[in-house]
Amino acid sequence: MQLQKLIYTEENLQLINRSFLFGDAVWVSFFVRNGQLIMAEESYFFLMASMRKMRLNIPLSYTLEFFQELFQREVLDKGIQNGIIQLMAYRKQEDKPLPKSETAFYFEIEESEDILAVKGNIELDLIKEINVNANLLSNIRVHSPENIYAQIYSKENDLDDVILLNPNKKIARSIFGNLLFLQDNVIKIPKQTEGAYISPLMENFVTFIHKNKLAEIEEAEIIAFESQKAEEILRISDEKGVHSVSKIRNKTFENTRFSEMVQKWAENFI
Known part of the structure; x- marks a missing residue:
């Protein structure tokens, strides 16, 4: 069809x-x-x-x-x-x-497919030539030349998305959404004050995780190197849906635990 x-x-x-x-x-x-x-x-x-x-x-x-x-x-x-x-x-x-x-x-x-399902794996890398701001308008989806530049960069380098930093070299977000980093039983999420998007989709997911005690949620300032320490990474985008991150540079990531959490979240809507 x-x-x-x-x-x-x-x-x-x-x-x-x-x-x-x-x-x-x-x-x-x-x-x-x-x-x-x-x-x-x-x-x-x-x-x-x-x-x-x-x-x-x-x-x-x-x-x-x-x-x-x-x-x-x-x-x-x-x-x-x-x-x-x-x-x-x-x-x-x-x-x-x-x-x-x-x-x-x-x-x-x-x-499209079910928006509350992990749609597949994506490959990311860090971009250093540009950064994104962390002010009143950084958290909403407005015109962003940085996003356009980063999209072209990602296509030229056979990437699905890139990690964008703020002027303080902390992780802000990706082009299309927010990144969640799972290590042990803690999910770290960049703070909105660091330039992360406000996302009804992500907030609903994070609230579900917290209420059901599936993991500990920590809003944090995250340096770029910490992305390499995570066991699993999830991208939640109000524009693209939910994707697991399979690779950043030479580091590969699992997607088992996040996939289980997303599945339970989706079942909550049935």
Whole structure:
């Protein structure tokens, strides 16, 4: 069966807009699993928080119910069973002064495998030519030239992703998501103050791990060398889903324990 890809735009779409011109936009993901919207509330509140950080005007119509009904009509009712809805909110290009510019959005979704399953193994490496910031906007998905540079670098070096450091040479995140490092019974996660993404998907997973006492969670400042000491590494991306890291340079990693945890997490939604 061929997988669907759907794109939704509001009426009166301006092709020349501030997102196109200046990257004046923010991305947030919503998640579809087994024909249902899951974690809708967490994703919605993250959308509102991200828009406030970007100082986007939030229309009164942008309620949780509005987006739930929209996704039901435009996604679920059209047969999408599993996938990640990528929603972009942006400022229109208007004659109004910048703070008063109206907000618009569009979204796209492509059917995929179960978003709560480990989709496969990926190979990473460290990139040193650039770093990412650790400020108010570093934790949300906004225009990032560093991500574009890193994506090209990874393709040229036959990598699936790269580890990005902050200016203090601590691990921030990867291009597409956050990294979780398992050693013994401790899962280390880079702090948001180090440049890690805020991720409803990862936060839901980490909360499940903590509540069920499957491992100890530690938010930490992590130096690059510690990635080589981990027994297993997981990448959780609101954009790409869940992947285990199989290799960083010459070091290979297992994926047994994280895979078991992810499977238990997925079963929790049934």
